[in-house]
Amino acid sequence: xxxxxxxxxxxxTSVDACRPRLVVAACLIMLGASVSAQVxxxxxxxxPEAASSSSAPQAAPAQxxxxxVTADSINIEMKDKLDGLRQQLNTFQQNVESSxxxxxxxxxxxxxxxxxxxxxxxxSDAMKxxxxxxxxxxxSLGEPPAAGQPAEAPAVSEERSRLQNERxxxxxxxxxxxxxxxxxxxxxNSITTLRRALFARTLFxxxxxxxxxxxxxxxxxxxxxxxxxxxxxxxxxxxxxxxALSLMGAIALSIGAAVLFFAGGYRLFGRFVRxxxxxxxxxxxxxxxxxxxxxxxxxxxxxxxxxxxxxxEGFNVLRPDVAPIISTLFGFLxxxxxxxxxTYAALAPHAPGWRLVKITDAGARFLSMTIIAMAVINGLDYxxxxxxxxxxxxxxxxxxxxxxxSVLIGLILIAISFIRxxxxxxxxxxxxxxxxxxxxxxxxxxxxxxxxxSVMAGYIGLARFASTQIVLTGxxxxxxxxxxxxxxxxxxxxxxxxxxxxxxxxxRYGFGDVGLDQTGLFVGLGIYVIALALGIPLILITWGFQIxxxxxxxxxxxxxxxxxxxxxSIVGIFGGLLLFAVGYVVTHWIQKWIDGNVLARSHVDIGxxxxxxxxxxxxxxxxxxxxxxSAAGINxxxxxLVASALSVGIGFGLQNIVSNFVSGLILxxxxxxxxxxxxxxxxxxxxxxRISVRATEIETARQQAxxxxxxxxxxxxxxxxxxxxxxxxSEIKVSVSYDSDPEQVISILLDIVAEVPEILRNxxxxxxxxxxxxxxxxxxxxxxxxxxxxxLRVRNAVRVEILKRFKAQGVEIPFPRSEVVFHHGAPVLAxxxxxxxxx
Numbered sequence: 001x002x003x004x005x006x007x008x009x010x011x012x013t014s015v016d017a018c019r020p021r022l023v024v025a026a027c028l029i030m031l032g033a034s035v036s037a038q039v040x041x042x043x044x045x046x047x048p049e050a051a052s053s054s055s056a057p058q059a060a061p062a063q064x065x066x067x068x069v070t071a072d073s074i075n076i077e078m079k080d081k082l083d084g085l086r087q088q089l090n091t092f093q094q095n096v097e098s099s100x101x102x103x104x105x106x107x108x109x110x111x112x113x114x115x116x117x118x119x120x121x122x123x124s125d126a127m128k129x130x131x132x133x134x135x136x137x138x139x140s141l142g143e144p145p146a147a148g149q150p151a152e153a154p155a156v157s158e159e160r161s162r163l164q165n166e167r168x169x170x171x172x173x174x175x176x177x178x179x180x181x182x183x184x185x186x187x188x189n190s191i192t193t194l195r196r197a198l199f200a201r202t203l204f205x206x207x208x209x210x211x212x213x214x215x216x217x218x219x220x221x222x223x224x225x226x227x228x229x230x231x232x233x234x235x236x237x238x239x240x241x242x243x244a245l246s247l248m249g250a251i252a253l254s255i256g257a258a259v260l261f262f263a264g265g266y267r268l269f270g271r272f273v274r275x276x277x278x279x280x281x282x283x284x285x286x287x288x289x290x291x292x293x294x295x296x297x298x299x300x301x302x303x304x305x306x307x308x309x310x311x312x313e314g315f316n317v318l319r320p321d322v323a324p325i326i327s328t329l330f331g332f333l334x335x336x337x338x339x340x341x342x343t344y345a346a347l348a349p350h351a352p353g354w355r356l357v358k359i360t361d362a363g364a365r366f367l368s369m370t371i372i373a374m375a376v377i378n379g380l381d382y383x384x385x386x387x388x389x390x391x392x393x394x395x396x397x398x399x400x401x402x403x404x405x406s407v408l409i410g411l412i413l414i415a416i417s418f419i420r421x422x423x424x425x426x427x428x429x430x431x432x433x434x435x436x437x438x439x440x441x442x443x444x445x446x447x448x449x450x451x452x453x454s455v456m457a458g459y460i461g462l463a464r465f466a467s468t469q470i471v472l473t474g475x476x477x478x479x480x481x482x483x484x485x486x487x488x489x490x491x492x493x494x495x496x497x498x499x500x501x502x503x504x505x506x507x508r509y510g511f512g513d514v515g516l517d518q519t520g521l522f523v524g525l526g527i528y529v530i531a532l533a534l535g536i537p538l539i540l541i542t543w544g545f546q547i548x549x550x551x552x553x554x555x556x557x558x559x560x561x562x563x564x565x566x567x568x569s570i571v572g573i574f575g576g577l578l579l580f581a582v583g584y585v586v587t588h589w590i591q592k593w594i595d596g597n598v599l600a601r602s603h604v605d606i607g608x609x610x611x612x613x614x615x616x617x618x619x620x621x622x623x624x625x626x627x628x629x630s631a632a633g634i635n636x637x638x639x640x641l642v643a644s645a646l647s648v649g650i651g652f653g654l655q656n657i658v659s660n661f662v663s664g665l666i667l668x669x670x671x672x673x674x675x676x677x678x679x680x681x682x683x684x685x686x687x688x689x690r691i692s693v694r695a696t697e698i699e700t701a702r703q704q705a706x707x708x709x710x711x712x713x714x715x716x717x718x719x720x721x722x723x724x725x726x727x728x729x730s731e732i733k734v735s736v737s738y739d740s741d742p743e744q745v746i747s748i749l750l751d752i753v754a755e756v757p758e759i760l761r762n763x764x765x766x767x768x769x770x771x772x773x774x775x776x777x778x779x780x781x782x783x784x785x786x787x788x789x790x791x792l793r794v795r796n797a798v799r800v801e802i803l804k805r806f807k808a809q810g811v812e813i814p815f816p817r818s819e820v821v822f823h824h825g826a827p828v829l830a831x832x833x834x835x836x837x838x839x
Contacts, residue, residue, distance in 0.1 A: 106191050409471070419435075447470060476542075490527065681708065731781065736806070737775075
C-alpha cells in the first residue's frame with residue numbers, strides 16, 4: 001500500500017494484510033502494553049551469554065579442564081548465534097529488495113535490523129570483557145622464560161597456552177560480530193534511504209489529467225461497485241451459513257464492550273463530559289470541558305472499535321479480502337467521531353456560553369458543518385481507497401477519488417474564508433459578525449488554492465497528503481493546544497482551588513491553599529504530558545511514520561539511549577527509584593515496629609531507642625540506595641572514579657560535613673549523651689531534643705532551639721547532668737540576723753525539707769553554716785532531688801516555706817547596714833550587700 005494509505009490498512013497487528021494507519025493511530029492507547037512486552041524480551045535476549053562469559057574467568061586454576069569446556073561451549077553457542085543472525089540479515093536484505101514499495105514492511109525490517117545491531121553490540125561488549133580478563137591474567141602470569149632461564153611450572157605454561165587460544169577465538173568472534181553489526185547498520189541506513197525516496201516519489205508523483213483518465217476511472221468505478229457487491233454479498237452469505245454463531249458471539253461481545261466502555265466510562269468520567277450551566281462559564285472550565293470531553297469520548301470510542309474488530313477477528317468471521325475494508329471503515333468512523341466531538345466541544349454551536357472563541361452562532365454552526373464535512377470527505381477518500389486496493393481495482397480509480405476529495409476540501413477552505421463569524425467583547429452572538437482578520441482569511445484561501453493548484457498540476461498525492469494534514473493534523477494540533485492551555489490555566493496560582501477536584505480535595509482531605517496550589521501544578525504538568533503523548537504520535541503517523549517506528553523510538557527511549565559513551569535507561573532509572581522508595585518505606589516501617597514493639601515493651605531507655613532507630617534508618621537507606629543504583633543499571637565498580645573525586649572534595653570543601661557526620665555516628669554509638677539529657681556545652685545549656693547526622697538540637701529553658709554541630713560536641717567539653725541518673729543536689733542560701741539562734745535556724749530548715757516528698761532521704765539533707773557575714777549569719781540548705789526537672793518548683797516552694805516559718809518563730813532576716821561618714825568634702829556612702837537571701 002502507498003504511503004498515504006493512512007486509513008486503508010488493517011487494524012489488528014496479527015493480520016498479514018496491510019493495516020490502516022488511522023485505525024492504528026487509534027490503537028496508540030494500547031501501545032504501552034506492547035512496549036512493556038518488548039522491554040521484558042530485550043532484557044533477557046543476551047544475558048545468558050554474558051553471564052556465562054563472565055563466569056568463565058572466575059574458575060580456579062585447579063579446574064582448568066572444566067573451565068576449558070565452559071569457554072568452548074560459550075564460543076560454540078556464540079558462533080551458532082552469529083550464524084543464525086547472519087541468515088536473518090540475508091533474509092532481510094532479500095525482503096527489502098522485494099518490498100521496496102511497501103513502507104510498512106520496510107519499517108518492520110528496519111526495526112528487526114536495529115535489534116540485530118543491539119544484540120551484536122551486547123555480545124561484543126560481553127566478549128571484550130572476557131578478553132580484558134584474559135589479558136589481565138596473562139599479564140599477571142608474565143612472559144614465558146627466555147632461553148637459558150629456568151623452566152616454569154607445567155601448570156603455568158598450560159594455563160598461558162589455554163588463555164592465549166581462548167583469546168584468539170574470542171577475537172575472531174568479536175571481529176565477526178562487529179562485521180555483522182556493520183552489515184546490519186548498513187541495511188538499516190539503506191532502508192531509511194529507501195523510505196525517504198519512497199515518500200518523495202509518492203508525494204511528488206505526477207499524473208497527467210485528461211479525459212481518458214476520467215473515462216477509465218468511470219469504467220473502473222462501475223466494475224468496482226459490481227465487485228464490491230459481489231465480495232460483500234458472498235462474505236455475508238458465507239458468514240450467515242457457516243459462521244452464524246461466531247458472528248452472533250462477536251456481535252454480543254461487541255455490544256457488551258459498548259456497554260462497558262460507554263456506560264462505565266460515563267459513570268466514571270461523566271462529570272467531565274457534561275455541561276452544567278449556560279452563562280458566565282469560567283474560561284478554565286470551558287477549556288477543561290473541551291479537552292477532557294474530547295479525549296475521554298474519543299479514547300472510549302476507539303477502545304470500542306478495537307475490541308469489536310478483535311472479536312470479529314478472534315471468532316474468525318473476517319476474510320482476508322474483507323478485513324482491510326472493515327478495519328478502514330472503523331478508522332473512518334473514529335476520524336469522523338473525533339473531529340465531531342472536538343468541533344462541537346470547542347465551537348459549541350448550540351451553547352454560546354461554552355464556546356472557546358468569540359464567533360456568532362451562525363458562524364459556529366457553519367464552521368462545525370464544514371469541518372465535519374472535510375473530515376468525512378477525507379475519511380471517505382481513504383475508505384474508498386482501501387476498497388479499491390482490496391478489490392485490486394486500477395490505480396486510476398484511486399487517483400480520481402483523491403482528486404475529487406482534494407478539490408472539495410480546497411473549495412470548502414476557500415468558502416470558509418468568506419464568512420463573517422467574528423464578534424467583539426460583549427456583542428450578541430445571535431447578531432451579524434465581521435469578516436475574518438486579514439491573516440486568517442488569507443491563510444484559508446492560500447491553503448484551498450494550493451490544494452486546487454496541486455490537483456490541476458497533476459500532483460494528486462501531494463494534494464491528498466496536504467488534505468490529510470489540514471483535517472487530521474489540524475484537529476490534533478487544536479486538541480494539543482487546548483490541552484496545553486488547560487494545563488497552563490490550572491497551574492496558575494489559586495486556579496486549582498476553584499475546580500471541582502480542588503473543592504473535593506479541600507472538603508474530603510483537608511487540603512490547604514498551599515497544598516491545592518502545589519497539586520494544581522502537578523495536575524497541569526500531567527495534562528501537558530497527556531496532550532503531547534496523545535497528539536504527537538498521531539501527528540507522526542499522519543506524516544508517514546509507521547507504528548513500528550514509534551514503537552522503536554519509545555522502546556529505545558525507555559530501555560536504553562546513549563549520550564556519547566553513557567547509556568541511560570529510563571525504565572531502569574524508574575525501577576531503581578521505585579525500589580529505593582520501597583526500601584525507604586520498609587525501613588521506616590521496621591524502625592517504627594522495633595521502636596514501638598520490641599524496645600518499648602523492653603522498657604529500654606529512650607536514648608538507646610533513638611540510637612537503635614537511627615542506626616536502622618542509616619543501614620536501611622544505605623541498602624535501599626545500593627539496590628536502587630544497581631537496579632538502575634549503574635555499575636557500582638564505575639563509581640570508583642566518583643569516589644576518588646569525592647575524596648578530593650572531602651579533603652578540601654567537605655571536610656567539615658564529613659567531620660560532623662562521623663561525629664554524629666560516634667555520638668550515636670558511644671552515647672555520651674542521649675535524647676532527653678540535660679547538657680551544658682560552652683554557653684549553651686538545655687535538653688537534647690534530636691541527634692541527627694550533621695548536628696544535635698538542644699532546647700533551652702526559654703524554648704529556644706540551638707543547633708550545635710556534632711564535631712563541636714566531640715571536640716569540646718560537654719557537661720551532662722543526666723548521664724547516669726537524674727538525681728541532682730540543690731542548694732538554698734539563707735542569711736539571718738546575729739540575734740538568731742543558729743541551732744534553731746538549722747532545725748527549722750531541716751524540718752521544712754523533711755516535709756517535702758520530692759526530696760530524697762538518702763543522701764540526707766544537710767544545713768551548712770557558711771560564714772559570719774558583715775550584717776548576717778550565712779547558712780546553706782543542701783538536699784537531693786530524684787528528678788532534676790523538679791528543681792525549680794521544689795526550691796521555690798522551700799523558699800516560700802522558709803519565709804513563713806521564720807516570720808512565725810521570730811527569726812529575723814536582716815536588712816543591709818550602711819554607714820555614712822561625713823567629711824569636709826562630698827559625703828561618701830558605703831553600703832553593705834543584702835545577705836537576706838541566697839540563690
